[in-house]
Amino acid sequence: MGVISAIGNSVDENHAALVNGKTGVIKGGGNFPSRYSGILPFGEVLMGTGALKTTLDVTEYGVTRTTLLALHAFKEAIVDAGLTGAQLSSEDTALVGATTVGGMCLTDELYANTHGDADNIEYVRSYDYASVNLFIQNRYNINGVVNTMNTACSSSANAIMYGCRLIKNGLANRVIVGGADALAKFTVNGFNALRILSDEACAPFDQNRKGLNLGEGAAFLVLEKEADVAGKKVYATVSGFGNANDAYHPSSLSPEGDGPYLAMKNALSSASLNPADIDFINAHGTGTENNDEVESRAMLKVFSTQPNFASTKGFTGHTLGAASAIEAVYSILNIYRQELYPNLNFRQPIAGIGLQPVEAYKSAEIKHVMSNSFGFGGNCTSLIFSKV
Amino acid sequence: MMTFYINKAACISPQQTFGEIDIEQLRASVDNKLKAIEPKYPHFTSNALRRMSKSTRMGAGAALPLLADAVQPDGIIIGTQVSGMEENGKFLNQIIEYKEDMLTPGNFVQGTPNTISSQIALVSNNKNYNITHVHRGLAFENAVIDTAMLLNENPQNTYLLGGVDEICANNYILDTLAGWFKKEDCTNRNLYKSNTNGSLSGEGAAMFCVSNNKVNTLAQLKGITTIHSTDVAVVKAHINHFLLESLPQGEKIDLLLSGENGDKRALEYYTSCEQLMDSETPIARFKHLCGEYPTASSFALWLACSFVSGQLTVPEHMIKKPGAALVYKNILIYNTHKTAQHSCMLVSVPE
Numbered sequence: 001m002g003v004i005s006a007i008g009n010s011v012d013e014n015h016a017a018l019v020n021g022k023t024g025v026i027k028g029g030g031n032f033p034s035r036y037s038g039i040l041p042f043g044e045v046l047m048g049t050g051a052l053k054t055t056l057d058v059t060e061y062g063v064t065r066t067t068l069l070a071l072h073a074f075k076e077a078i079v080d081a082g083l084t085g086a087q088l089s090s091e092d093t094a095l096v097g098a099t100t101v102g103g104m105c106l107t108d109e110l111y112a113n114t115h116g117d118a119d120n121i122e123y124v125r126s127y128d129y130a131s132v133n134l135f136i137q138n139r140y141n142i143n144g145v146v147n148t149m150n151t152a153c154s155s156s157a158n159a160i161m162y163g164c165r166l167i168k169n170g171l172a173n174r175v176i177v178g179g180a181d182a183l184a185k186f187t188v189n190g191f192n193a194l195r196i197l198s199d200e201a202c203a204p205f206d207q208n209r210k211g212l213n214l215g216e217g218a219a220f221l222v223l224e225k226e227a228d229v230a231g232k233k234v235y236a237t238v239s240g241f242g243n244a245n246d247a248y249h250p251s252s253l254s255p256e257g258d259g260p261y262l263a264m265k266n267a268l269s270s271a272s273l274n275p276a277d278i279d280f281i282n283a284h285g286t287g288t289e290n291n292d293e294v295e296s297r298a299m300l301k302v303f304s305t306q307p308n309f310a311s312t313k314g315f316t317g318h319t320l321g322a323a324s325a326i327e328a329v330y331s332i333l334n335i336y337r338q339e340l341y342p343n344l345n346f347r348q349p350i351a352g353i354g355l356q357p358v359e360a361y362k363s364a365e366i367k368h369v370m371s372n373s374f375g376f377g378g379n380c381t382s383l384i385f386s387k388v
Numbered sequence: 389m390m391t392f393y394i395n396k397a398a399c400i401s402p403q404q405t406f407g408e409i410d411i412e413q414l415r416a417s418v419d420n421k422l423k424a425i426e427p428k429y430p431h432f433t434s435n436a437l438r439r440m441s442k443s444t445r446m447g448a449g450a451a452l453p454l455l456a457d458a459v460q461p462d463g464i465i466i467g468t469q470v471s472g473m474e475e476n477g478k479f480l481n482q483i484i485e486y487k488e489d490m491l492t493p494g495n496f497v498q499g500t501p502n503t504i505s506s507q508i509a510l511v512s513n514n515k516n517y518n519i520t521h522v523h524r525g526l527a528f529e530n531a532v533i534d535t536a537m538l539l540n541e542n543p544q545n546t547y548l549l550g551g552v553d554e555i556c557a558n559n560y561i562l563d564t565l566a567g568w569f570k571k572e573d574c575t576n577r578n579l580y581k582s583n584t585n586g587s588l589s590g591e592g593a594a595m596f597c598v599s600n601n602k603v604n605t606l607a608q609l610k611g612i613t614t615i616h617s618t619d620v621a622v623v624k625a626h627i628n629h630f631l632l633e634s635l636p637q638g639e640k641i642d643l644l645l646s647g648e649n650g651d652k653r654a655l656e657y658y659t660s661c662e663q664l665m666d667s668e669t670p671i672a673r674f675k676h677l678c679g680e681y682p683t684a685s686s687f688a689l690w691l692a693c694s695f696v697s698g699q700l701t702v703p704e705h706m707i708k709k710p711g712a713a714l715v716y717k718n719i720l721i722y723n724t725h726k727t728a729q730h731s732c733m734l735v736s737v738p739e
Contacts, residue, residue, distance in 0.1 A: 036488065
């Protein structure tokens with residue numbers, strides 16, 4: 001596993017912050033130019049784009065911050081898994097990544113390019129979503145299936161699911177799956193125009209929540225099929241996944257939460273588990289009025305006894321296309337370390353619902369963790385990770 | 389395993405491919421672009437249409453008639469690269485022009501590429517699997533692979549598969565700057581005589597209802613492969629391997645449907661694929677009909693379905709090398725996007 005986020009540049013650093021309840025959401029990091037830098041809180045990776053290039057030894061032309069974050073996490077993951085160069089370039093190794101910003105973190109440069117500034121064309125080749133994974137593919141000479149997915153905020157959950165299915169269907173023996181997104185004027189202004197950015201640290205599942213904080217980061221995970229893992233470090237298994245569409249509204253969930261409900265149901269049935277088997281839910285929990293209420297109602301519909309749950313968005317902010325991959329790492333840490341991390345900034349349960357997330361770090365016996373992700377276009381995905 | 393039956397297909401393109409189909413008459417490009425002919429969209433009010441991007445209109449417009457008298461598909465799988473980019477471009481312009489203040493979110497929400505698949509789900513009240521692949525020139529191919537895996541996992545199901553892209557102002561400028569569209573005037577009639585870099589810009593939406601059911605079916609996809617390389621020899625060897633693996637013993641390719649696009653840098657890849665055919669194999673080209681776009685292979689798949697099912701004959705203007713065959717049992721589609729991403733699909737008479 002590899003991860004970079006507002007709470008650290010490695011799995012170990014992220015883990016330490018989760019244990020200590022130390023948030024990465026701050027006002028004014030300043031790695032992206034926006035009038036909202038310093039005014040609104042963000043989950044920024046506190047390493048500048050130049051520093052990332054140096055650390056990663058990237059000297060090529062036109063590499064975006066999204067790609068650099070992806071590369072950072074990718075590198076940690078393949079080192080952790082001990083993948084060799086030969087394994088990486090073997091035809092049975094696939095790469096599936098997600099992003100919702102891609103090269104559009106370069107708002108101003110893109111604008112200049114498309115409004116006649118042909119002298120500054122460094123980024124014309126990297127404006128799209130695929131540019132992130134194509135860069136990684138070229139750098140590591142990956143020859144198996146390579147794919148990029150964008151279903152908004154559930155993108156990297158779908159990348160993980162697609163990776164599992166490539167293995168299941170015999171199209172790959174190992175898959176590197178994940179997602180990356182950089183903070184960008186593009187998304188900050190998009191969510192601000194939707195009036196769902198909070199001017200305070202987000203408070204998922206709290207009665208008085210004011211909206212979400214955006215964050216940035218990346219995470220990648222190396223998946224291998226069961227037959228190939230003897231003698232290797234294994235963190236957990238992906239035991240189930242489900243995707244469903246809410247079919248209600250382009251940017252908000254239905255009051256009934258059909259999409260979230262079906263995604264959780266489908267994941268349970270794909271894992272052949274009962275609701276009572278789930279020990280913990282890493283909730284989508286963005287801190288918006290709409291999401292947290294609908295997600296709560298959907299959880300109550302699926303689970304007759306509500307399992308422990310928490311959102312980690314209070315640590316990292318909402319990292320969009322990276323969120324599900326980062327939270328997959330956290331869910332796996334729940335299992336691997338047998339512990340739960342707090343849902344930050346929670347004070348009062350939502351009226352009429354009354355659900356109370358995990359509020360403090362604690363050890364716990366954890367066998368199965370569900371991780372939820374819901375995106376624009378009603379795209380809902382639940383993953384289930386299990387103890388080996 | 390990478391095989392399924394295509395039961396129904398629909399295509400909105402720069403040619404007359406939707407409703408009254410006539411591909412004999414070639415519609416000309418204008419200003420180096422081949423813009424899709426948009427039909428009336430009976431499923432949407434004019435207000436709804438104004439809010440939708442062209443990709444969403446074309447995608448939903450091609451898909452919804454296919455779903456009209458069918459059972460609800462068990463999933464909607466779309467490949468697209470640039471859909472939503474026009475909306476994103478408008479939003480980026482808002483950000484700069486209004487200095488990040490008082491923006492309207494409509495363009496931002498419509499700009500996410502899964503708007504097509506979610507709009508189809510919304511209108512048809514489909515709560516099943518809903519996915520959007522955006523891997524540039526292999527976005528549609530990944531959608532095909534996803535669908536083939538789904539049918540392997542759930543053999544009784546049916547799925548809606550599609551490829552959609554639109555000509556978007558910003559992308560057209562960026563890709564022209566990067567040398568992928570011709571800078572000099574060129575028409576689609578003269579596309580293959582051109583000896584310069586770049587192609588003509590195109591767009592379209594092709595939708596397919598697919599399943600393992602071979603009754604009343606148009607065509608069978610017998611195989612698909614993707615190749616990532618700029619090395620002509622590597623690409624050629626990979627195509628050869630694909631043919632050996634997916635073409636049944638004793639059968640041959642009856643038509644090569646080539647993605648040749650008038651870009652002199654891409655020609656050597658197409659030529660090397662042609663060299664793998666025997667001397668009798670007819671060759672037809674399709675990019676002068678649809679233009680170059682990342683999911684143009686979905687237009688080629690629609691054509692191949694129409695040819696193997698006998699619904700259409702190959703028009704004279706498509707033929708690069710004639711052959712004697714009147715019936716096409718096996719059609720090979722070979723396409724490359726920007727010479728680094730390549731794919732092959734084998735489309736056959738259902739058996």
